[in-house]
Amino acid sequence: MxxxxxxxxxxxxxxxxxxxxxxxxxxxxxxxxxxxxxxxxxxxxxxxxxxxxxxxxxxxxxxxxxxxxxxxxxxxxxxxxxxxxxxxxxxxxxxxxxxxxxxxxxxxxxxxxxxxxxxxxxxxxxxxxxxxxxxxxxxxxxxxxxxxxxxxxxxxxxxxxxxxxxxGLISYKTVPSAGTTDYAVDMIRYAVAGKGYVCYLKPDTVLPMxxxxxxxxxxxxxxxxxxxxLRYALEYNIQAFSFSPAMLEKELRTHFPDFRVDYRPDYRQGIADSWPSSLDVTDAVRDWGFSCDYDFKTMVSDMIEHLEGKQTHWEK
Ligand SMILES: NC(=O)c1ccc[n+]([C@@H]2O[C@H](COP(=O)([O-])OP(=O)(O)OC[C@H]3O[C@@H](n4cnc5c(N)ncnc54)[C@H](O)[C@@H]3O)[C@@H](O)[C@H]2O)c1
Missing domain, CATH: 3.40.50.720 (NAD(P)-binding Rossmann-like Domain)
Structure with a gap:
């Protein structure tokens, strides 16, 4: 096998x-x-x-x-x-x-x-x-x-x-570089590194993550x-939470009070605007027991914990 x-x-x-x-x-x-x-x-x-x-x-x-x-x-x-x-x-x-x-x-x-x-x-x-x-x-x-x-x-x-x-997926092990929701990972790592962040989406762009x-x-x-x-092939919607760049900035400020974000939307704003802000996960729960361990706050805390001390790797 x-x-x-x-x-x-x-x-x-x-x-x-x-x-x-x-x-x-x-x-x-x-x-x-x-x-x-x-x-x-x-x-x-x-x-x-x-x-x-x-x-x-x-x-x-x-x-x-x-x-x-x-x-x-x-x-x-x-x-x-x-x-x-x-x-x-x-x-x-x-x-x-x-x-x-x-x-x-x-x-x-x-x-x-x-x-x-x-x-x-x-x-x-x-x-x-x-x-x-x-x-x-x-x-x-x-x-x-x-x-x-x-x-x-x-x-x-x-x-x-x-x-x-x-x-959108958030992780600390690999630097994402090709998606529209990558800002979330970037914003957290900039906050951990003690730097300000320039976000390519508008502050109120809510996306499922x-x-x-x-x-x-x-x-x-x-x-x-x-x-x-299984009633479907790939169509099972899943998500844990929805948030916007402004919500993430606010949450990060509870850990790093001096953290600031500048918003300069680029072509990725148009992509994000065409996507929904939340998904119904009922079918995934019913057919194969979908559930999540992390909510928004515990995800942010866990990301910070793992990224602290890792800046050298991220700065490469
Ligand atoms: N990361 C996210 O936020 C996200 C969100 C929704 C769906 N997905 C889906 O999850 C899957 C994995 O995404 P990911 O985030 O790991 O993407 P990624 O861009 O991080 O990785 C894609 C991998 O595919 C490889 N690749 C590119 N062209 C190839 C080719 N011709 N042959 C073989 N390999 C090739 C790349 O080298 C890379 O290792 C994809 O189907 C993606 O659509 C990802």
Whole structure:
């Protein structure tokens, strides 16, 4: 039994791998990415560009892969600057993974979707699983297509494809660099470093968010869930809390009274404005028992605790 992860060294993969090794043991985890960063890893690694269909098939056969966590993606902000690449990686890459999994008998494929699938015609608050999905970004368009392809493979080929729609994710282990909600991680680390922060979103932009430990648990729980109970493929909305840059600034000031934020919105404001401020998580709770350990305040405290003393790493 081998679990293959694509896009392993990104923000989600880095932390998912730690958990998978704990659950499965290092010999059963294969980390792949388009580039493998230098390091000593307790699991096997292979270079894999998910746009390369033949290499996907070769690695599935070589390692007798039984589950695939497909994380390789070009995220929202980067996708607006690299549209061809976003199309190739997010859409062709996902189609390649699904076809190879179907043809080679992979038991489960787990794919995170995103709030990026929504657009300004989606209701703003408490968005249900099935709703208007007319995104206005290249990222969103490719991720809607990935959701639809996943449902199609489930229905037409009985391929067990599962996933969640992630909100913005907050973590201290990896520096995010390609998404629209990255400001939250940046604002916390600047506050911890004793510096002011220039925020690229307006102060009142409320978005759904989640702390990474809860995000990883959610993905593992959906992977291990009873398949009979799953009514959807990737459409399970999840979030822990919603907040705006101003709310985060205020909370950070309770820890760092001198902390100040300057607001200079850029092109990412338009992306954020097209996304909802909160999601209805009822289906995830009912079908596979979704829950979170961290609320807004405990997330901020935990981030600060882990980032203190880590500035040298972050400043690189
Ligand atoms: N981080 C978030 O806030 C967030 C929110 C919603 C959904 N998601 C979803 O979670 C998943 C993982 O996102 P992440 O935050 O870890 O992204 P990330 O940008 O941090 O990492 C993506 C990884 O994919 C790799 N990659 C890029 N092109 C590739 C290719 N052609 N072949 C193979 N690998 C390639 C990159 O090297 C990188 O390691 C994605 O599906 C994303 O849509 C993330």
């Amino acid at each position: 081998t679990i293959m992860v694509t896009g392993s060294f990104g923000q989600v993969g880095t932390e998912l791998l730690e958990s998978l090794v704990q659950i499965q043991g290092h010999s059963e985890v294969l980390a792949t990415d388009i580039r493998i960063p230098d390091g000593d890893y307790e699991f096997e690694t292979e270079v894999l560009d998910v746009t390369d269909q033949e290499r996907i098939r070769y690695l599935i056969k070589k390692h007798s892969v039984t589950s695939i966590f497909h994380l390789a993606a070009i995220l929202s902000a980067l996708g607006e600057r690299m549209q061809d690449r976003a199309f190739d990686v997010n859409l062709t890459g996902t189609f390649n993974i699904l076809k190879a999994a179907r043809d080679l008998g992979v038991e489960k494929v787990i794919i995170p979707s995103t709030i990026g699938v929504f657009g300004s015609e989606t209701p703003r608050e408490n968005v249900p699983a099935v709703t208007v999905e007319r995104p206005e970004t290249m990222y969103g368009i490719t991720k809607v297509a990935a959701e639809l392809l996943s449902s199609y493979f489930r229905r037409s080929f009985s391929l067990d494809v599962r996933g969640v729609r992630y909100p 989640m702390y990474m430990p809860d995000a990883i648990n959610a993905l593992l729980n959906v992977w291990l869930a009873d398949g009979e109970k």
